[in-house]
Amino acid sequence: DTGVSQDPRHKITKRGQNVTFRCDPISEHNRLYWYRQTLGQGPEFLTYFQNEAQLEKSRLLSDRFSAERPKGSFSTLEIQRTEQGDSAMYLCASRGQNGNTIYFGEGSWLTVV
């Protein structure tokens, strides 16, 4: 257990529905990342927060995706009008102010049917 928790761990949803994932990072970590990973691929960067500020957002993050970190602690990733291509594992990770190591949660699996 790295100390980064994600919820839910698994989600099956119908196409067109909205889903939201939550990430609770290690408490003293000010940096938080979201990645998406599909089978056989590496994690693809989606977005990055420093405290509550969203400093970078990938082109992969279409208008249907939004991430927030309102108080600089937990974060949510919402996917609106899900599509089958959104099926993947969504990984959250956090990092300390002066640290180089990124600590990952166990991921949230999304299946869109």
Place this chain on the structure above:
Amino acid sequence: SQQGEEDPQALSIQEGENATMNCSYKTSINNLQWYRQNSGRGLVHLILIRSNEREKHSGRLRVTLDTSKKSSSLLITASRAADTASYFCATDGWAGGFKTIFGAGTRLFVKA
């Protein structure tokens, strides 16, 4: 596109043999890290090498970095069946701040 690219994509060896995985990247970096992922799980940090370092050891792991060739290698000595996992390199670019980019990974299978 991803910053790091691992080679080979898959590797199958016998227990006790050494496993070598390579990573190439495209831009200048602050540091390069290697992570391990068991099937369906999150990634776990293994080792970090800074851009001004050439080699680093941790237990059975040996990492090298050649910034002139923009490449790194991860050597696992005396492999065990429990080393079966996917291994990823990740880079922090100078221009990218703390954005960390991962490669596609090498899938290692160690046969008992």
